[in-house]
Amino acid sequence: MFQGLIAGLLLLVYFICRAFWKQHRRLAPFPPGPPADPLIGNVRSFPAHDAPLGLMELAKKYGDVMYFNILGKHLVVLSSQEAASDLLEKRSAIYSSRPRSIVHEMIGWDDMLGFLPYGEDFIKQRKFFQQAFSRQGCGAFRPSQLSQARILLKKVLQNPERYEDHIRQFSAAVIMEITYGHRVSSDDDPYIGMAEGMSRIIVESGHSLSIIDFFPSLRYLPSWFPGNWLGRFAKGALSSILFVLLLSMNILLDAAPFLKNIRDVPFEQVRQQMVTGTATPSFTSKQIEELEQNGGASPEDLQILKAAALQMYAAGADTTWSTLMNIVAMLFIYPNVQRQVQDELDSVIGGKRLPDFDDREPLPYLEAVIHETMRWHPTTPFNLPHSSTTDDIYRGMYIPKGTTVLANSTAMSMNDKVYSNPTVFRPERFLSPESEPLPVGIGFGWGRRICPGRLLADASVWIVAASFLTVFEVVPAKDAKGLDINPEIKWLSGITSHPAPFPCVIRPRSGHASQLVTRL
């Protein structure tokens, strides 16, 4: 009797709480956002071109937490580091999943860490990364980063006009060596071919997957259609579906066997080498060893590990390359900044040798230039989308379960409440006494999804920037009359953003540096 009463009371409390929650939910409005059309929601008001900039403008009107309804799907755009840190970091128990990506499912990439929803597989795969790329773990990769940086310098010396390719190959070679212990020996190394094919697929599939790139295609509709939103919606939806179908078929046709090979071939090679005792220690060999020490690697474990190894390349090569290309562009545009970095390098290292990673501490100006480049032109103009796993109320606004949450890095980097004169490229802002906040979230994301390769990336960028600027300088090319060509640099945006090729000359610096170059 007494137990029944307790059970009844508990049930009553449950229903009251549920009713209160529903009431609360109804009372809490969605975050502000542009007015929506019936059924299609904000399809027409979502910026179709240059979405990061378009959304930055909208945020001036609607605030740093904006709501969009895209064909019934909830999308929240965050435009301040404060909101991103509050939600993606402090409430990371709620905001750490990823939205479903049909195209990535079709090409079999849905088991890679970056696309996994929050859950057991995510936690398992993320652990591989956290172990390998801890501060201590990264130390083991330094020799490979240093020697690949030397190879890069030699290639630039021999063939400076192909510097973009050389930097791309550096980024790929470091990842291949770290992941599989494979030392890239020449430009026609088959692993480099695989890596380049992979880059192409990342760019293509990234476009078709992204909600930002996909749904706005519904907007390519005549705006004169008076009041007949249904007709517009149908036409837009059809074109979007066709767009995705064509793109994914194209990917499927020429990419499926390739994707299987790039996943299996290097991985199986490491396993063979482990059997014959010829494997160079790598991320893959270490993880296999560890699994075997803990009772043997199951086929599922091996599948997860294969996906993790592939993910390393998919996430680490283009991002590192784009960041380095952005730095080259900024140094070209701001020769006085370039000179100041070189003065610092000369006074600290003395121009008698190439920088080693141990020289990292005393180069604050170079560090500031790297941070300022990542702020001024974020490598990923949008962070990867997060997705929420329960209903939430933030600052009195309702964010439903299943909302895609997009952090607009571009808007954050231009926030004048955080950065003084944000449109001006000024590394000094990160130095004492100004010491403005470092753009860590803008560069590498937040919370449980923060880039697990950030320490490795940071070291690669530092080593290349420091050694490159010790021996080379980037100067304007000359026209037929011998005058400087001052090109207007255009920025290309996909998943990552980097400058379009622009005319410039890379040449050895004079003085001590020229001797270093001859010794390369």
Ligand code: HEM
């Ligand atoms: C300068 C170079 C790099 C930049 C700018 C960069 C940036 C990012 C960003 C913005 C994210 C999304 C974070 C979020 O969702 O909140 C991310 C995720 C990721 N990055 Fe990086 N990254 C770089 C290099 C690397 C490297 C070298 C690796 C590995 C070797 C790596 C592995 C990953 C992985 C696996 C994810 C997905 C994490 C997850 O979904 O849990 N990244 N990165």
